[in-house]
Amino acid sequence: MKYGRDLLKNVEGYVPGEQPKGGPITKLNTNENPYPPSPKVLEALQNMGERAFRCYPDPVSTALREACAKRYGYESADWVIVGNGMDELLALVLRTFVDPGDKVLATYPTYSLYEILCDLHGCVLTYEDLDENFQLTDAFYTVDARLCILTRPNAPTGVAVPREAVERLCESFDGLVVIDEAYVDFADDDCMDFPKRYDNAIVMRTFSKSFSLAGMRIGTAVARPEIIAEFMKTKDSYNMNAVAQTVGLAAMEDYDYMQANTAKVKATRERLKNELELRGFTIPKSGTNFLLAFRDGTPTAKDIFQALRERNVIVRYFAHRRLENALRITVGTDEECDVLLKALDGILG
Ligand SMILES: Cc1ncc(COP(=O)(O)O)c(C=O)c1O
Incomplete structure (x- = not known):
């Protein structure tokens, strides 16, 4: 690009998580809140x-x-x-x-x-x-x-x-x-x-x-x-x-309304963490509305990410050092987490 600034030549823009255009998608990839605002x-x-x-x-x-x-x-x-x-x-x-x-x-x-x-x-x-x-x-x-x-x-x-x-x-x-x-x-x-x-x-x-x-x-x-x-x-x-x-x-x-919503998310987070640990994932203690779930062996985290995508469940995968064996999973509603767990059971057997 002959008109571009030198500074930008080697800069790649930020790639945000996928925002699918509707359909039967369980979206657990960009750490949004699953509950409506006040x-x-x-x-x-x-x-x-x-x-x-x-x-x-x-x-x-x-x-x-x-x-x-x-x-x-x-x-x-x-x-x-x-x-x-x-x-x-x-x-x-x-x-x-x-x-x-x-x-x-x-x-x-x-x-x-x-x-x-x-x-x-x-x-x-x-x-x-x-x-x-x-x-x-x-x-x-x-x-x-x-x-x-x-x-x-x-x-x-x-x-x-x-x-x-x-x-x-x-x-x-x-x-x-x-x-x-x-x-x-x-x-x-x-x-x-x-x-x-x-x-x-x-x-x-x-x-x-x-x-x-x-x-x-x-x-x-x-x-x-x-x-x-x-x-x-x-x-x-x-x-x-x-x-x-x-x-x-x-x-x-x-503010109280927000705090009630975060309390619900935190309760679901603990349940989801337990369920994922039962399925062989290792997860550091989270103070957020997502879990970073590590898993060694096969299928790899990347394979699981792709298999979940085929089942219309979107989580986040980072092909970066120290994160290649992990999935970042946003805590959704209890129902959304159940959809994820069911899909995982199908993939992991
Ligand atoms: C650590 C961190 N900081 C900042 C932001 C950006 O927040 P905002 O949506 O207000 O731009 C994000 C969004 O995902 C985040 O993960």
Whole structure:
């Protein structure tokens, strides 16, 4: 492509999980929530007047940021930015705080989008391997980089490192520490208090998983007001459309509903984990709405993935180091998990 930038020549775009166009598919591949969002979300949508469509939205999403600050224990919206999904905020953190050529640190394995965002930005992602239990090693704390992104609980492992490990990181790392808490509502604890305690901590969340709003594209970041003020310089003027602001606020104000849904998902997760273990899979403790299920021998994980696809059950397979023997399975409803287990029984015999 003679018109393309040199930077993009060797960059492959991110390939999201398959979104099938209907049909009798059991979709357990992209960590969506199997339950609908709060009824208050649909109500708020229906009550939007024509003005919300005709006029530009609030450029700084004040009401949604205030609701997030209140819920997360911060005194004002100055501690919060919202974005078009957390993915936008991850791109923005590079645009705002990382110069091309700088080093960014992440664990291996982790969310594969970080590497692509770094490639697109012209900075260098340095991976430091997690240990055999998917925990941070001592070496991780010694890496010198401009920014560190730690996913807690991690994807695709599902494992959360202890809070003390994140404390040690914020204390020892000489740069900003982004704590990606996309899945934290399914975990036992979180680090939302860290921005109060550490001036280099940025905690990011998404409404895509626990709030059942992946289609609306809403993410948040919480950090010291001086960090948020820098973000505000680089975001698009109207980065949150009016519908996303309205439904995000309605969802945040019905927090109990979200928590009831996550409780259901967590209960199903434990049942599914037991059932998969009975079928010979090994699964690290998950603090998320998915399981990373390892299986040695034949049929291989890749074979099982393909055989499930033929039976209209979609899970995720990564042909990446340390993940080749695993399937990442989103926790669906109990009924969806039963369909998966039945299909697995057909495949495994
Ligand atoms: C670890 C992690 N961070 C961030 C995201 C992105 O969330 P969003 O849908 O808000 O862009 C995902 C989505 O799958 C994720 O797995």
